[in-house]
Amino acid sequence: xxxxxxxxxxxxxxxxxxxxxxxxxxxxxxxxxxxxxxxxxxxxxxxxxxxxxxxxxxxxxxxxxxxxxxxxxxxxxxxxxxxxxxxxxxxxxxxxxxxxxxxx
Amino acid sequence: xxxxxxxxxxxxxxxxxxxxxxxxxxxxxxxxxxxxxxxxxxxxxxxxxxxxxxxxxxxxxxxxxxxxxxxxxxxxxxxxxxxxxxxxxxxxxxxxxxxxxxxxxxxxxxxxxxxxxxxxxxxxxxxxxxxxxxxxxxxxxxxxxxxxxxxxxxxxxxxxxxxxxxxxxx
Amino acid sequence: xxxxxxxxxxxxxxxxxxxxxxxxxxxxxxxxxxxxxxxxxxxxxxxxxxxxxxxxxxxxxxxxxxxxxxxxxxxxxxxxxxxxxxxxxxxxxxxxxxxxxxxxxxxxxxxxxxxxxxxxxxxxxxxxxxxxxxxxxxxxxxxxxxxxxxxxxxxxxxxxxxxxxxxxxxxxxxxxxxxxxxxxxxxxxxxxxxxxxxxxxxxxxxxxxxxxxxxxxxxxxxxxxxxxxxxxxxxxxxxxxxxxxxxxxxxxxxxxxxxxxxxxxxxxxxxxxxxxxxxxxxxxxxxxxxxxxxxxxxxxxxxxxxxxxxxxxxxxxxxxxxxxxxxx
Numbered sequence: 001x002x003x004x005x006x007x008x009x010x011x012x013x014x015x016x017x018x019x020x021x022x023x024x025x026x027x028x029x030x031x032x033x034x035x036x037x038x039x040x041x042x043x044x045x046x047x048x049x050x051x052x053x054x055x056x057x058x059x060x061x062x063x064x065x066x067x068x069x070x071x072x073x074x075x076x077x078x079x080x081x082x083x084x085x086x087x088x089x090x091x092x093x094x095x096x097x098x099x100x101x102x103x104x
Numbered sequence: 105x106x107x108x109x110x111x112x113x114x115x116x117x118x119x120x121x122x123x124x125x126x127x128x129x130x131x132x133x134x135x136x137x138x139x140x141x142x143x144x145x146x147x148x149x150x151x152x153x154x155x156x157x158x159x160x161x162x163x164x165x166x167x168x169x170x171x172x173x174x175x176x177x178x179x180x181x182x183x184x185x186x187x188x189x190x191x192x193x194x195x196x197x198x199x200x201x202x203x204x205x206x207x208x209x210x211x212x213x214x215x216x217x218x219x220x221x222x223x224x225x226x227x228x229x230x231x232x233x234x235x236x237x238x239x240x241x242x243x244x245x246x247x248x249x250x251x252x253x254x255x256x257x258x259x260x261x262x263x264x265x266x267x268x269x270x271x272x273x274x
Numbered sequence: 275x276x277x278x279x280x281x282x283x284x285x286x287x288x289x290x291x292x293x294x295x296x297x298x299x300x301x302x303x304x305x306x307x308x309x310x311x312x313x314x315x316x317x318x319x320x321x322x323x324x325x326x327x328x329x330x331x332x333x334x335x336x337x338x339x340x341x342x343x344x345x346x347x348x349x350x351x352x353x354x355x356x357x358x359x360x361x362x363x364x365x366x367x368x369x370x371x372x373x374x375x376x377x378x379x380x381x382x383x384x385x386x387x388x389x390x391x392x393x394x395x396x397x398x399x400x401x402x403x404x405x406x407x408x409x410x411x412x413x414x415x416x417x418x419x420x421x422x423x424x425x426x427x428x429x430x431x432x433x434x435x436x437x438x439x440x441x442x443x444x445x446x447x448x449x450x451x452x453x454x455x456x457x458x459x460x461x462x463x464x465x466x467x468x469x470x471x472x473x474x475x476x477x478x479x480x481x482x483x484x485x486x487x488x489x490x491x492x493x494x495x496x497x498x499x500x501x502x503x504x505x506x507x508x509x510x511x512x513x514x515x516x517x518x519x520x521x522x523x524x525x526x527x528x529x530x531x532x533x534x535x536x537x538x539x540x541x542x543x544x545x546x547x548x549x550x551x552x553x554x555x556x557x558x559x560x561x562x563x564x565x566x567x568x569x570x571x572x573x574x575x576x577x578x579x580x581x582x583x584x585x586x587x588x589x590x591x592x593x594x595x596x597x598x599x600x601x602x
Contacts, residue, residue: 005107005108006107006108006111006151009213009214010111010115011111011148011152012213013210013213014115014118014119014148016206016209016210016213017119017122017206018118018119018122018141019205019209020202020203020205020206020209021119021122021123021125021126022122022126023201023202023205024126024198024199024202025125025126027194027197027198027199027201027202028194028195028198028199029126031131033131033134033173033176033177033180034125034126034131034134036173037125037134037135037138037173038125038126040138040169041122041125041126041138041141044141044142044145044165047145047157047161048145048148048149051148051149051152051154051157052152054152054154055152055153055154055229056227057227058227058228058229058230058233060233060234060238060239060242061242061246061247063154063156063157063234063239064239064242064243064246064247066154066157067157067160067239067243068247068250068254070160070161070164070165071254071257071258072254072257073165073169074164074168074169074258074261075257075258075260075261076261077169077172077173078172078261078262078264078265079261079264079265079268081172081173081176081265082264082265082266082268082269083268084176084180085176085179085180085268085269086268086269086271088180130348132348132351132410132413133351136351136410139406155391155392156392156395159392159395159396159399160395162399162400162402162403163395163398163399163402166399166402166403167398167399167402167403167405167435168402168432168435171402171405171406171409171428171431171432172432174406174409174410174413174428175409175425175428175429178409178413178421178424178425178428179425235391236392236395236452
């Protein structure tokens with residue numbers, strides 16, 4: 001598969017769509033869990049973009065970036081979910097609108 | 105001409121799954137649809153000659169991170185929140201803002217602004233493109249320092265997660 | 275992509291599929307017989323010669339049983355969940371080589387459904403997807419014991435996957451390839467069990483934990499959790515979980531054979547026969563373990579995975595890398 005029969009723009013378009021959907025999720029959903037998942041969605045949209053550009057340029061640095069994004073996502077999920085569990089233990093809710101006090 | 109067909113399949117499934125992630129009520133269903141998005145993207149990565157990234161996507165993202173998600177969702181057993189979305193004006197603002205961002209992205213993609221310096225046709229691939237060996241060679245030479253920093257980041261995340269989970273609340 | 279390739283692939287897929295579907299009843303029979311004799315009983319003997327048809331009879335019984343979906347269960351997930359582990363097990367079987375390249379009618383045909391250059395990653399990926407079947411099955415039942423079983427299994431699988439992956443990486447460092455067929459070819463003179471004995475011990479312990487077999491079958495510990503994640507499943511859904519468990523045992527054994535025990539290599543007999551002999555020995559080992567060891571406590575299981583297996587596998591990898599680096 002030396003030629004790319006699907007143009008780069010098509011991949012970018014899908015990435016843009018996924019990113020926007022993720023953004024909507026972050027902005028309008030109330031459950032912290034779903035907001036987390038939406039952030040993952042946005043990260044993945046960016047990953048797709050990276051890989052598509054990497055293919056277009058014939059250089060693998062874009063793929064390396066995806067690798068880093070994944071490690072950062074893993075770290076973020078581990079800490080984020082731990083925070084969520086702590087909040088839930090304390091306040092019995094995962095709703096971000098109800099977590100508005102600085103003191104726990 | 106298999107590639108356009110597969111691309112269409114993966115992109116449609118990715119977008120449909122993504123909508124379900126955001127608009128489903130049940131958090132477990134959301135997580136499952138996110139797994140669907142991840143698998144579709146993994147298929148696209150294979151189309152883009154990124155086999156290693158595709159495998160890692162399934163192994164790390166779908167196989168470990170999402171299982172962790174499911175674990176927490178099931179552990180907390182969050183009952184369906186009464187209103188799904190943020191109430192009132194904020195919701196409208198959210199959709200409006202997302203629309204603006206999308207139009208902006210669309211403009212960047214369709215005009216040549218975002219692809220400045222990008223060759224119009226794909227560059228012929230060097231041998232071993234996207235293979236684990238090549239990824240490893242670049243990762244441990246050009247990107248060695250960021251790689252080490254990432255390992256420290258992961259260590260910090262592990263310690264942070266343990267500290268947060270172990271803390272006793274009054 | 276010529277016609278021969280397609281026909282050969284189709285035949286191989288059918289052979290592997292048929293082998294697993296026919297092999298699983300045989301393994302179940304073997305397990306019941308062996309455990310019976312180990313416990314000073316006879317085991318099944320009524321249906322067919324030596325009770326050979328007992329599992330077939332059980333299968334037919336399951337097929338005709340009423341299919342129950344409990345009240346309050348998540349219907350869609352409840353129906354999808356039992357299929358997932360079977361699918362992932364068969365996906366993993368696709369890359370396991372069961373014989374050397376043979377020449378049929380002037381065409382070289384490798385005895386392996388497909389030889390991808392990232393086979394080891396592929397196998398780790400598919401097995402990590404197999405967890406979903408158990409976790410979702412436990413969750414969708416809307417019942418507390420299955421939920422606990424599912425939770426346990428998700429934590430267990432994530433923990434043991436790490437050490438399993440790293441133990442395989444030590445072999446990859448030696449061979450420099452991720453393709454299982456190439457790994458097997460490099461073992462023509464020396465099986466990797468010799469230089470990588472510790473990696474093998476770690477791998478097989480994790481493999482047993484990944485397949486939820488005794489003594490690591492915490493996800494279905496019947497003394498605490500009724501039947502764990504599949505408590506609410508009946509009829510063919512239960513049969514699918516059953517099939518998946520044994521198919522996964524074949525996957526774990528197949529990888530162990532390919533990576534550590536020289537795959538199809540062996541003297542005198544044809545390669546495929548050697549592979550089958552090794553496979554049966556591994557499956558016997560599984561049964562033997564089940565008859566011998568008591569189940570671990572859950573905290574012991576997690577402590578064992580994180581505090582013993584993971585550091586041991588990392589140490590093994592470091593030593594391997596040092597040796598390979600210094601001798602290269």
